[in-house]
Amino acid sequence: MPTGRMPVKLTDAQIEEIGRELDAMRHEVIESRGDRDRRYIRNVIKSQRGLALGGRVIILASILFLPAWGHGLATYTVFLSLLVFGAFCLGLAKIIENMEIAHNVMHAQWDWMMDEDVQSATWEWDNVCASAEWKVSHNFKHHTWTNVLGKDPDVGYGMLRVSPEQRWKPYYLGQPIYALILAVFFEWAIAIQGLELGRVFAGKTTLRQIRSQVVMTVKKMAAQIMKDYVLWPLLVVALMIPFAFSGYGPALLAVFLWVLAANGAANLFRNFWTYLIIFCGHFPGDVYVFTKKQVEDETRARWYVRQLLASCNIRSGKFLNFLSGNLSHQIEHHLFPDLPSNRYQELAPRVRAMADRFELPYNTGSLIRQFGSTVWKILRLSFPGGASLGMKWEFKTWNEQQESTES
Amino acid sequence: MKAALQKSSFLSRVASIPRLFAYPLRISNYLELINPLWSSHRLMARVVKVWDETKNARTLTLRPGRHWKPHRAGQYVSIRIPVAGKLETRYYTISSPPERTDGCFTITVKAVEGGRGSHSLVRDLRVGAYLPIGLPDGDFVLPDPVPEKLLFITGGIGITPAMSMLGSLIARKCLPDSVHLHYSPNEFEVVFDRQLKEMARTHPQYRLARVFTRPADGIASLNEGHFSPAQLDKLCPDWKDREVFACGPETMLTALTTHFERTRMAAKLHLERFGFGPLNVPVEGVGGHVRLVKSGLEVEADASTNLLRVAEQAGLKPKHGCRQGICHTCNVRLISGSVRDLRTGKIFDDLGGPVQICVSAAAGNCELDL
Ligand code: FES
Numbered sequence: 001m002p003t004g005r006m007p008v009k010l011t012d013a014q015i016e017e018i019g020r021e022l023d024a025m026r027h028e029v030i031e032s033r034g035d036r037d038r039r040y041i042r043n044v045i046k047s048q049r050g051l052a053l054g055g056r057v058i059i060l061a062s063i064l065f066l067p068a069w070g071h072g073l074a075t076y077t078v079f080l081s082l083l084v085f086g087a088f089c090l091g092l093a094k095i096i097e098n099m100e101i102a103h104n105v106m107h108a109q110w111d112w113m114m115d116e117d118v119q120s121a122t123w124e125w126d127n128v129c130a131s132a133e134w135k136v137s138h139n140f141k142h143h144t145w146t147n148v149l150g151k152d153p154d155v156g157y158g159m160l161r162v163s164p165e166q167r168w169k170p171y172y173l174g175q176p177i178y179a180l181i182l183a184v185f186f187e188w189a190i191a192i193q194g195l196e197l198g199r200v201f202a203g204k205t206t207l208r209q210i211r212s213q214v215v216m217t218v219k220k221m222a223a224q225i226m227k228d229y230v231l232w233p234l235l236v237v238a239l240m241i242p243f244a245f246s247g248y249g250p251a252l253l254a255v256f257l258w259v260l261a262a263n264g265a266a267n268l269f270r271n272f273w274t275y276l277i278i279f280c281g282h283f284p285g286d287v288y289v290f291t292k293k294q295v296e297d298e299t300r301a302r303w304y305v306r307q308l309l310a311s312c313n314i315r316s317g318k319f320l321n322f323l324s325g326n327l328s329h330q331i332e333h334h335l336f337p338d339l340p341s342n343r344y345q346e347l348a349p350r351v352r353a354m355a356d357r358f359e360l361p362y363n364t365g366s367l368i369r370q371f372g373s374t375v376w377k378i379l380r381l382s383f384p385g386g387a388s389l390g391m392k393w394e395f396k397t398w399n400e401q402q403e404s405t406e407s
Numbered sequence: 408m409k410a411a412l413q414k415s416s417f418l419s420r421v422a423s424i425p426r427l428f429a430y431p432l433r434i435s436n437y438l439e440l441i442n443p444l445w446s447s448h449r450l451m452a453r454v455v456k457v458w459d460e461t462k463n464a465r466t467l468t469l470r471p472g473r474h475w476k477p478h479r480a481g482q483y484v485s486i487r488i489p490v491a492g493k494l495e496t497r498y499y500t501i502s503s504p505p506e507r508t509d510g511c512f513t514i515t516v517k518a519v520e521g522g523r524g525s526h527s528l529v530r531d532l533r534v535g536a537y538l539p540i541g542l543p544d545g546d547f548v549l550p551d552p553v554p555e556k557l558l559f560i561t562g563g564i565g566i567t568p569a570m571s572m573l574g575s576l577i578a579r580k581c582l583p584d585s586v587h588l589h590y591s592p593n594e595f596e597v598v599f600d601r602q603l604k605e606m607a608r609t610h611p612q613y614r615l616a617r618v619f620t621r622p623a624d625g626i627a628s629l630n631e632g633h634f635s636p637a638q639l640d641k642l643c644p645d646w647k648d649r650e651v652f653a654c655g656p657e658t659m660l661t662a663l664t665t666h667f668e669r670t671r672m673a674a675k676l677h678l679e680r681f682g683f684g685p686l687n688v689p690v691e692g693v694g695g696h697v698r699l700v701k702s703g704l705e706v707e708a709d710a711s712t713n714l715l716r717v718a719e720q721a722g723l724k725p726k727h728g729c730r731q732g733i734c735h736t737c738n739v740r741l742i743s744g745s746v747r748d749l750r751t752g753k754i755f756d757d758l759g760g761p762v763q764i765c766v767s768a769a770a771g772n773c774e775l776d777l
Contacts, residue, residue: 115494168622
């Protein structure tokens, strides 16, 4: 098999060795999973639920400080600081749930515990995208076909040109705006993207065929909307009704809207943060993209190498690791998607050293650098060209030569 | 009829509204944060006391959660024990009588040589720990009405159901004429020794005969050594008049069944086995018989063909994605037996756990939830 299909100067033997080394790392972690890992994820889950509940209670409590109450502390300063703080806690809880818990649980990272409360098959997350849908588009498509143009749904999310290899169309001129809209509605975009409505428009499938998926997604969205934008605001309103009857306290409509706004802010906060982290995973700087041809008959070892070339880490400490759901170790996550996320940190130096030995790139940088380069790419690639962005040029030409000699 | 149906579905909708507040979780997920015993989606028990009965047998007093149902004397309960982070399921007979009034029950566990689950229960578990448990189950229980004459034959830790039954009979003040043959290696390893002696002292209708199978000074009398018909005749001459309840090691139960069958008394013998069936030992390089339970298919599989392929060849279309072990779309529950991970060669035999069928092959017989 011609090594030329990979944008790397490695022999088949070297690639197979990389495969063996990474398999060995994986095996070591699997063998050493134990009580400490169980304690870790259980504590995270417990604290996250406490935080979510706490956030909602603080939002509720903030309503008691609306100026309309007329008591000494009832000022907008007190009210708004509490409301914002509550929304912040709730948003943080949603971030932790989505990233460090749900994303990883759904990757089957914790299935080995045999704990029926923490299983990939049954976990439903606090997000408008139905878990079942997500597992197909993310675990299967994205993780199998990472950065393969036309196969990985996450290359630009079907909306953006994030790599010069994507052919430019005038549509991309507006992509800075699309990117912004995507950030605001990130969870919605992902939920809708999972349905692959494009295939319906292209006539590759019919609405009828994807009916059950659509129904599932709509139900999931409805449940999320119901909870954050109807039931919780109504509950707070209900608690205020006795006061309203006595002609005391704030207007019920205002209460409803404030709580709704706080919940909306929490969701927005989560959307922005997940967008930020996820865009740093595969788009920054000189990350690689691949053509379908390059991944034909790919071996497991080659899949590993592709994952390494297609993913980017964020240089981070414990705090950022946690808040990014350990996606600051995107490379390790892509090499070992089903190993417990708390272990990526200890794998990272080994993976990095190995990459270095084989003269493979290991794309890492500060959050600012990684996101900055992503933003720059989105701006630059809204215009035609931009080939010098991204892939290492000499590899690419070398690789193209190989492909042209082949054909 | 139709109206009633509509009404009940309306009511069930109303009843499910609280859950929508907690969506996608349940209210119970938040209640258990405050107290795991309040959870309704899974039953938990709190360890409230540990007590060593012998040097390696320990009684754990457990307080079950809200949705517990009282057991019948002789029944067992499933307990999930974290062993190296993994919840393993074990079954233990409840050793306390259901008449116990403090809402707790006890199990008595012997640390089995090499048994990781029992070792973790006996040595590692602390007061205050919480364990997921199941509801009481099993039909090794006393008939109603209580027979006029009873004989308990127990060996080692197999004494637990008898203990619960005796405790229950005494609490209900209806302990009949009972003989209890209890086998243990020596006098120091009699589980519940003091309680048994106390019971014999205070209840004249209860006669205890302890038999030692490995006494320090060698086997000298019929009060020593493993079960034999002669021993039974001597220690309980009227055994044929009694309803017999026996629990203990497999060898003891086999000897008992043989004897009772030969003497045509099998109808009077009630057994509880606590050993596992013959273990499924996978052999290197050999496939096995695969039963696809949901679809009712049975196929032979070799040791190198992945089970996704096997199922497809049998005409099924299991869910799958990458076919190379990345996405876990193909996960299927293992009902029994074991499989081998083709990437690592590792055997997987966590019953109830997920098998990645695209990268697993048969290793001995197995049953899959497909
Ligand atoms: S099909 Fe992807 S792991 Fe089996």
